[in-house]
Amino acid sequence: MLTADVDEDVVAAAAERVRLVDFFWLDPRPDLVELAHRGGALVGWQVGSVEEARAATDAGSDVVTVQGTEAGGHVRGSRPLRPLLAEVLAAVDVPVLAAGGIASGPALAAVLADGADGARIGTLFVATEESAAHPDYKRAVVDASSGSTVVTGAFATECPLCATSPRARVLRAAVDRVASFDGDVVGTLTIAGGELPLPRGAGMPPVAAVSGSVDAMALYAGEGVGSVTGVRPAREVVADLAAALPR
Structure with missing residues (x-):
């Protein structure tokens, strides 16, 4: 909630x-x-x-x-x-x-x-086969290196949480891309009954049903993003996590 x-x-x-x-x-x-x-x-x-x-x-x-x-x-x-x-x-x-x-x-x-x-x-599971994230979002997470995220207010449009504190950690490349984006609408979200336009700087991360300039959308990612090496089944991710724990 x-x-x-x-x-x-x-x-x-x-x-x-x-x-x-x-x-x-x-x-x-x-x-x-x-x-x-x-x-x-x-x-x-x-x-x-x-x-x-x-x-x-x-x-x-x-x-x-x-x-x-x-x-x-x-x-x-x-x-x-x-x-x-x-x-x-x-x-x-x-x-x-x-x-x-x-x-x-x-x-x-x-x-x-x-x-x-x-x-x-969170971030590790964005790049899983079961994730609802857009494929380009998953790829951006996989391709990102350590130190490639930043806390920003660049994605505070139509974001209820941002009304009190517009602070979110995203991929730095997304901040740079939205800053240079020419236009007021970065894409659309296909929903039942039609398409919903996504304004530039929208706080919603791109899901699979989104089309448009995904690289200029809110690509949320944590500082551990450099540890994400590929898009894998969630069961493999969980197994790897468990394998690293002391027995």
Whole structure:
């Protein structure tokens, strides 16, 4: 659930159908946690600071995800993952997941060794056969090297999350391309009933149903992107991650 404009009926409906209802980008709210708990679900809250982690647990969250600035996509906080993770682990007594720049088995093993109970991994799974990302987006992730991402506000058009903080980590090449793009519409999204134009600087990442200048769209990627070496089945990615963990 994203932004402060949360539909409580949606929260209630989700809680009856899934094991975990996850919140991000809005301040922790006890009423939403209670609503999800009443539906039978656990609650997770993704945070970008120690203060927000404490607020999430005070609100009743069962799990906290610590997001470092290495993360791809919308960046909540302002600190790197591992020092922030250490402080959150010392501050809360619920399971803690790590997120941000984790795109390899060794990176996963490192945060687990730091004390995380698990991790969230995004960029690595963008480049999987099962991913709904546009093929050109997948290829851009595979071709990117370490140091090729940047936190920017360049993709804040029609982006609800960006209303409060237009900060997202994307491939630097996409920022350069959208800056030089000539026109107001970078492409279209084919949906039931027609096509939806995508304005220049739109916050939506390109999915398979998108056409147009994909290289000028929001190519979200974390700092671990250099570890992504190919488009593979998700089962192979998971197997490689597991193989790097201590037995």
